[in-house]
Each structure stands twice: as structure tokens, then as C-alpha cells.
Amino acid sequence: MAIINYSSCFLFLLLSIVLPLFLYRFPEKVEGYRFKEITVNIEHQRKTHHVVSLSSLMPAAVCSTPAQGSKSLSGLLQVYHKYGPCSPLKKGNGKIPSPRQILINDVTRVKSIHTKFSNKDSLGDSTVSLPANTGDSGNYIVQIGVGTSKQDFTVVFDTGSDLTWIQCKPCSQCYPQQDPYFDPSASSTYSIIPCGSNECSQLNSAGYAAQSSCNTNCPYQVIYGDRSYSQGDFATDTLTLSSDVVSNFQFGCGQNNHGLFGSADGLLGLGRSQISIVSQTDQKYGKIFSYCLPSTTSSTGFLAFGSEAGSSSTPQYTSLQTNSNYPNFYFLTMTGISVNGQSLSIPETVFKTSGTIIDSGTVITRLAPTAYSALKSAFQQAMSKYPTAPSDSLLDTCYDLSGYTNVDLPQIVLHFEGGTDLNVDKSGILYQDSSTQSCLAFAGNDADTDKGIVGNMQQKTFEVVYNVAGEKLGFGTGACS
Structure with missing residues (x-):
């Protein structure tokens, strides 16, 4: 005949009830390093992703x-x-x-x-x-x-x-x-x-x-x-x-x-x-x-004209460069690109070879093919869960987001000389060609020697400050919606 250990059964029953309650109430006390790691990962994702309502990217009537x-x-x-x-x-x-x-x-x-x-x-x-x-x-x-x-x-x-x-x-x-x-x-x-x-x-x-x-x-x-x-x-x-x-x-x-x-x-x-x-x-x-x-x-x-007008933050400045052969252009020194908080492996010589201007009239930012290829690859990896769509004549990284209400977009940051970062607003990441075609709003030039251009899609919502006398250009966040 089996001998029942009532004390052991009671202890098992107690642990099966109390331990889950303890873990639920005080999760940081158990395996704290895991809890902190999960918290850090979630916080990192918040800082390097944009959870975007697609309707917010569409113009209203x-x-x-x-x-x-x-x-x-x-x-x-x-x-x-x-x-x-x-x-x-x-x-x-x-x-x-x-x-x-x-x-x-x-x-x-x-x-x-x-x-x-x-x-x-x-x-x-x-x-x-x-x-x-x-x-x-x-x-x-x-x-x-x-x-x-x-x-x-x-x-x-x-x-x-x-x-x-x-x-x-x-x-x-x-x-x-x-x-x-x-x-x-x-x-x-x-x-x-x-x-x-x-x-x-x-x-x-x-x-x-x-x-x-x-x-x-x-x-x-x-x-x-x-x-x-x-x-x-x-x-x-x-x-x-x-x-x-x-x-x-x-x-x-x-x-x-x-x-x-x-x-x-x-x-x-x-x-x-x-x-x-x-x-x-x-x-x-x-x-x-x-x-x-x-x-x-x-x-x-x-x-x-004459002053900063509406930024919610102090603009970050980078140097305005000049070229005596093309004195009317506004030249910047781009140094790199990051996606999801990770710096892309692009030699700075790529940006020096092409050079970069900022232009209010160009729509889509143009990059040297080497730089664009790295950006495209990182963006595709971050967007792998979404169905792709056919390429446009200019834009070749496109998705069909018609079945989604919200989309998780990777953060894209353009880095400039002096440690200045342009954290592209969510409205400047995708170009919506149609209801079933949303494309990465960047394009590659024909050659690495073609001039890079920071277009107006990527300038949206920033106060772009041209201090021509001081030979510097700034980006201030939160200037307009």
C-alpha cells in the first residue's frame, strides 16, 4: 500500500500557487538580469523603430x-x-x-x-x-x-x-x-x-x-x-x-x-x-x-528670415562647405548612415568621393550606389515581415502595406560632420506611389562620383537653419507637423 506524504503534497500545492503569484508581482526579484535585458531590448526597439499609423502618412482632404x-x-x-x-x-x-x-x-x-x-x-x-x-x-x-x-x-x-x-x-x-x-x-x-x-x-x-x-x-x-x-x-x-x-x-x-x-x-x-x-x-x-x-x-x-523660428529643440549644426566652381550650392559633409541604431558599414571615402548638397527642390534623397546598397539591404532586413511590391521606375524597395493599419518602420539616421544627426521623421521614410505600393524614399545615383543630394522628403518636420554667414547648417526637431 502506498504511503502518502501529506506534508510534501501540501508544500507542492503551496509552491504551485504562491510562486506564480510571486513571479507576477515581483518579476524583478527572479532572474533580474533577464528582466533587465528584456526591458533594455524593448526600450532599444522604441528608440530605433517607428510604429506608424499608415493613415497618418496620408494627406487629409x-x-x-x-x-x-x-x-x-x-x-x-x-x-x-x-x-x-x-x-x-x-x-x-x-x-x-x-x-x-x-x-x-x-x-x-x-x-x-x-x-x-x-x-x-x-x-x-x-x-x-x-x-x-x-x-x-x-x-x-x-x-x-x-x-x-x-x-x-x-x-x-x-x-x-x-x-x-x-x-x-x-x-x-x-x-x-x-x-x-x-x-x-x-x-x-x-x-x-x-x-x-x-x-x-x-x-x-x-x-x-x-x-x-x-x-x-x-x-x-x-x-x-x-x-x-x-x-x-x-x-x-x-x-x-x-x-x-x-x-x-x-x-x-x-x-x-x-x-x-x-x-x-x-x-x-x-x-x-x-x-x-x-x-x-x-x-x-x-x-x-x-x-x-x-x-x-x-x-x-x-x-x-533672420532667426530660428520654431524648433522645439536647439538645432544640431554641421559645417556648410563651399566649392568655388559651384558657389551657389549648399554643400554638407555626410559621414555615415544608421538603421535601427546600427551604423552601416560604409567607408567615409564613399561620401567624400561623391560630396553632398542639400536641396529644397529635390524630392528623393540620392546616395552613392555603395551607400544606397547598404541602406537598402538593412531596410529590407528590417521590413522582412511585410509583403513586397513591384519596383517603381526610380524606387526599387517597395512593399504592399494595403492590409495593414500600422507598420513598424526602422529608424534611419543620416550622420554629418561634427556629430550632427538627422533622424529622419517617419513621414520621410516611405514614398507612397499608390495604395498598394509604398517604397523606401531613397535612391541610388548612377555612379559613386555623382553628387549626393539630401532631398525634401528627408527634411520634413525639421527646422533646417541656413546660417550662411556662420558657414553652418542646423537641424531642429519638432518645428512643424
């Missing part, structure tokens, strides 16, 4: 609350996506391009940039500048005033161009725009710049002088990479930025204009040459400006 910025800045302009619901441009004045057409236009712009650096300008014309609107619907617009009394205009702003111009009466050939053409006769402060003047010489040295002979008036001509162009008189007038007034501002008064400008009235040039608004307002703003591009087309950002 109505405009959200405008970006605040600093209301104390008188030169603060609202930034709008050209075709979003916040845009002051009416949608009936032009067809809204598809996401695929935006990419096609972006390729044209980048080819034009690379052509300039390779000294193989396909147009064979020394006056060719960067395309202002070849990345047409990827561009952003602001509203400015010109003349006395002030006439209001909606213009594309572009760090890759120097000359500011608007369409003017009388127009021998002008494309349709929403606002009335600028009427010089209605402005008491309008003046045409004469030939032989120092101002006209600056236009020539900046590469915007017209090929036609200069007799009385100083003519300008700008031809863009998609063969869009603007021609007319180089003139001066009063420029109004919000409540700030700039006297004797030099700009192009265009009577012959054609191309992919949509219904925008012209262009505001934020480049580095002597004729750009940055240089012309040096005494007023000290060659400092900043902007924040909104996370979606249904939000607004800002363009500010």
Missing part, C-alpha cells in the same frame, strides 16, 4: 492647423505644398500630377544637377541654372509682395536657384497663373536696371544674363533643365515679406516665360550668389534663413 513658428518674427512666411488643401493656388488652374509623375519630374531635376557638376551641360548654354519646377508638385510655395502699392504673388521657393522672378506686364508670352501679372506701371518704386551697371554685371557673373545684346535695359534669361525658361528685364522694386519691407530688391520681371511652373507666379531664389534674396538681404537678416516642410500636403510649414 482639409487643411490642418497652420504651423506656429515664432509669431515674433516679422519676416515669417507660411509654406504650403503646391497641390495640398492648404495651398492658396486653385486646383482648377492645372492638373495635379500623380505620385509617379512627381518622381519622373524629380529624375529630370537631379539629372540637371548632376549634369552641371559633370560639366556636360546638355543645353550647351552657360546661362542654364537648376530647374525650378521640374520636380513640380514636390515643390513648396510662399506668398510675397512686390511693388508700391504692394501686389501679392505666390512663388515657389528654391535653395537650388538664385534669381527671383515673377511674370510681368506686358507679356509677349506668359503661362496662365492664378494672380494678375505684375504691373510695373502701377508701382511707384519700380525701376529697370540699366546695362553697364554693377547690378547688371552681377547678373552676368551669376550666369543669368541674356544672350541678346545689352543696349539700354539689363536683360535676364534663365533656362531650366526641362527647357522651361523665363526672360525679361532685370529690375528693382520693393519686396514685402510678411510685414517686413526690403527696398530696391533686384528681381527678374519676366515677359517671356514658358514651362512646368503650374499656376505659381514665379520663383524665390534662396541660393548663395550675389543676386539671391539671401545675399541681397544680408544687412537686414545677416544671411540667415530657415524653413520647415510639413509632414503631409495637408499641413503647413514656414520660411523665416
Whole structure:
């Protein structure tokens, strides 16, 4: 007959009840190192991943609350996506391009940039500048005033161009725009710049002088990479930025204009040459400006002159480099890329070979093939649980996320000289080509020698501060939604 040890049974029963309760209530007391390890891993994942609602990446049908910025800045302009619901441009004045057409236009712009650096300008014309609107619907617009009394205009702003111009009466050939053409006769402060003047010489040295002979008036001509162009008189007038007034501002008064400008009235040039608004307002703003591009087309950002405007944190700065052969570009020194908190194995020589510029008009960031290959591989590994989708003409790392409400995106950080990090916002990681195709918003150049470009997708929500006088550029987080 079996002998029952009641004390042992009682002890077993007690342990089977109390021990689970103890582990549940005080898990840190048992196998503490494992508990801490799990906690660290979870915290690490939070810091290196973005759990994103896909709906948050899609633009809404109505405009959200405008970006605040600093209301104390008188030169603060609202930034709008050209075709979003916040845009002051009416949608009936032009067809809204598809996401695929935006990419096609972006390729044209980048080819034009690379052509300039390779000294193989396909147009064979020394006056060719960067395309202002070849990345047409990827561009952003602001509203400015010109003349006395002030006439209001909606213009594309572009760090890759120097000359500011608007369409003017009388127009021998002008494309349709929403606002009335600028009427010089209605402005008491309008003046045409004469030939032989120092101002006209600056236009020539900046590469915007017209090929036609200069007799009385100083003519300008700008031809863009998609063969869009603007021609007319180089003139001066009063420029109004919000409540700030700039006297004797030099700009192009265009009577012959054609191309992919949509219904925008012209262009505001934020480049580095002597004729750009940055240089012309040096005494007023000290060659400092900043902007924040909104996370979606249904939000607004800002363009500010003279000060930082709206970052929730102190910007991290990296050095602005210069190249005497291409003085109008903003050069940065990229040093590396991280994905999910892990630095990719990319030699710094790869970034030195290509060099890097930052450009408000390029949509998709371009990397040297060696760097892009490493980024693509790490991104694919992090996204392995999601179904893939066919490649786009430009973007080759795509996924079908139509069956998901939320998606776990890896963190992507671009590293720059001086320890400056650009932790790409969740809105700048995926480019949504269609409801079933979301692609990594980076692309590889044709060769490692092609110039790297930090595009506007990866600049979203940051206050990008251009301290040109101080030769530095900063990224401040949380500047606009």
C-alpha cells in the first residue's frame, strides 16, 4: 500500500500557487538580469523603430492647423505644398500630377544637377541654372509682395536657384497663373536696371544674363533643365515679406516665360550668389534663413528670415562647405548612415568621393550606389515581415502595406560632420506611389562620383537653419507637423 506524504503534497500545492503569484508581482526579484535585458531590448526597439499609423502618412482632404513658428518674427512666411488643401493656388488652374509623375519630374531635376557638376551641360548654354519646377508638385510655395502699392504673388521657393522672378506686364508670352501679372506701371518704386551697371554685371557673373545684346535695359534669361525658361528685364522694386519691407530688391520681371511652373507666379531664389534674396538681404537678416516642410500636403510649414523660428529643440549644426566652381550650392559633409541604431558599414571615402548638397527642390534623397546598397539591404532586413511590391521606375524597395493599419518602420539616421544627426521623421521614410505600393524614399545615383543630394522628403518636420554667414547648417526637431 502506498504511503502518502501529506506534508510534501501540501508544500507542492503551496509552491504551485504562491510562486506564480510571486513571479507576477515581483518579476524583478527572479532572474533580474533577464528582466533587465528584456526591458533594455524593448526600450532599444522604441528608440530605433517607428510604429506608424499608415493613415497618418496620408494627406487629409482639409487643411490642418497652420504651423506656429515664432509669431515674433516679422519676416515669417507660411509654406504650403503646391497641390495640398492648404495651398492658396486653385486646383482648377492645372492638373495635379500623380505620385509617379512627381518622381519622373524629380529624375529630370537631379539629372540637371548632376549634369552641371559633370560639366556636360546638355543645353550647351552657360546661362542654364537648376530647374525650378521640374520636380513640380514636390515643390513648396510662399506668398510675397512686390511693388508700391504692394501686389501679392505666390512663388515657389528654391535653395537650388538664385534669381527671383515673377511674370510681368506686358507679356509677349506668359503661362496662365492664378494672380494678375505684375504691373510695373502701377508701382511707384519700380525701376529697370540699366546695362553697364554693377547690378547688371552681377547678373552676368551669376550666369543669368541674356544672350541678346545689352543696349539700354539689363536683360535676364534663365533656362531650366526641362527647357522651361523665363526672360525679361532685370529690375528693382520693393519686396514685402510678411510685414517686413526690403527696398530696391533686384528681381527678374519676366515677359517671356514658358514651362512646368503650374499656376505659381514665379520663383524665390534662396541660393548663395550675389543676386539671391539671401545675399541681397544680408544687412537686414545677416544671411540667415530657415524653413520647415510639413509632414503631409495637408499641413503647413514656414520660411523665416533672420532667426530660428520654431524648433522645439536647439538645432544640431554641421559645417556648410563651399566649392568655388559651384558657389551657389549648399554643400554638407555626410559621414555615415544608421538603421535601427546600427551604423552601416560604409567607408567615409564613399561620401567624400561623391560630396553632398542639400536641396529644397529635390524630392528623393540620392546616395552613392555603395551607400544606397547598404541602406537598402538593412531596410529590407528590417521590413522582412511585410509583403513586397513591384519596383517603381526610380524606387526599387517597395512593399504592399494595403492590409495593414500600422507598420513598424526602422529608424534611419543620416550622420554629418561634427556629430550632427538627422533622424529622419517617419513621414520621410516611405514614398507612397499608390495604395498598394509604398517604397523606401531613397535612391541610388548612377555612379559613386555623382553628387549626393539630401532631398525634401528627408527634411520634413525639421527646422533646417541656413546660417550662411556662420558657414553652418542646423537641424531642429519638432518645428512643424
